[in-house]
Amino acid sequence: MQAQLRETAPPPFPYFTEEHELIRQTVKRFCQEEIAPHAAEWDSRGEFPRDLFRKAGGLGLFGIRIDPKWGGSGLDWWSTAAYIESMRHSESGSVNMAFMVQSDITIPVIQELGTEEQKQEFLPPAVRGEWIGALAVSEPGGGSDVAAIKTSARMDGVVSGQKLWITNGCRADFIVLAVRTGPEAHKGISLVLFPTKTPGFSVGKKLSKIGNLASDTAELFFDECRVPKRLVLGESNKGFYHIMRNFQGERLAAALGSLATMDYAIRKALDYGAERQAFGIPIRKYQVWRHRFAEHLTGIEAGRWLVYRALDLVNRGQRAVREVSMAKLYTSELSQKVVYDCMQIFGGFGYTTEYPIGRMWRDARLSTIGAGTSEIMKEIIAKEEKI
């Protein structure tokens, strides 16, 4: 009989409590019952049901760090880690990404920067999963160079321009939208809370991708859209700095996601390698595989401590640009090698859509591109290290 494999990294992790374990179990059950059995079908349909947002909202997944006043649970970043790490059981990068945009990209920035009136209007329905949120920074002309955005808002609040690559963009009810409000590159950007029912707004098309197939990634158009002044989020012309700050949470969440993907893929690969025989013995018993997995498990363990170190700093409200960028860079790059090798041990079955490992490989490819590319992470680290 096959020895029981560890499901998660071994204890003790001093940061996690019984409460975090409860979150893990709840999320795992939700994923196994409501998502994983449908992940392949949703991928081939190119969409997952909108109602899934409501179900996740009902479980409290979108309001983990949000004040109970707005319907959240008022918990910490370790609770977010428990949630994101357990989302691996969904076996769907698409759903995970869509949820992460809601829980860790659009909602927290409203709590952080919003007026009481804005919070009252946007947070409760978003936390409940009734309203879907998106963050729109990237444009056709460039995503890495945030200071170069062109979509503009005039003094009278009229927004015109185009955004590209926007996750949840096709069915978002509101968008945290970056617009140009002044001539100076990074000192002329503001954020607005943009309701998608605003006249002049339209979805150009849903982009056809090679991975995360069930997640909607949109091209958006803004044609003379009138946005009232009360919907400016944070300080006018400070949008660039707000975005950079918000990137910290997004990149930390992305690093947690990469970590969870690797951890899950490797358990799946080890299980398969124990069952599948070649030349009379389980494949996993070949030294080449044992060493490959030993190396990857070591890398994952190193990545885990890098991510948890960054998370600890962020959780304590300390500056962690260097650590978050390192965690995002390291885990996303490592995940390319780990998931590739995990797929390799499945042989031909890994190349079919019957096994989730092929989907994981496709979905994981995005991690070195989205939320800031690896090259941009290296630029930031070099700057932080004053190289």
Ligand SMILES: Cc1cc2nc3c(=O)[nH]c(=O)nc-3n(C[C@H](O)[C@H](O)[C@H](O)COP(=O)(O)OP(=O)(O)OC[C@H]3O[C@@H](n4cnc5c(N)ncnc54)[C@H](O)[C@@H]3O)c2cc1C
């Ligand atoms: C599936 C998906 C979902 C996305 N979701 C969102 C979203 O919800 N909201 C949003 O705003 N954006 C989103 N994005 C956009 C994403 O953030 C950008 O694709 C990413 O930032 C890179 O921008 P770009 O594609 O314009 O590439 P570019 O900026 O054109 O970069 C192209 C290449 O040049 C490299 N490069 C750029 N600058 C430098 C430099 N200084 N030094 C060295 N190399 C450099 C990059 O690393 C990259 O390899 C999403 C993208 C995808 C694919």
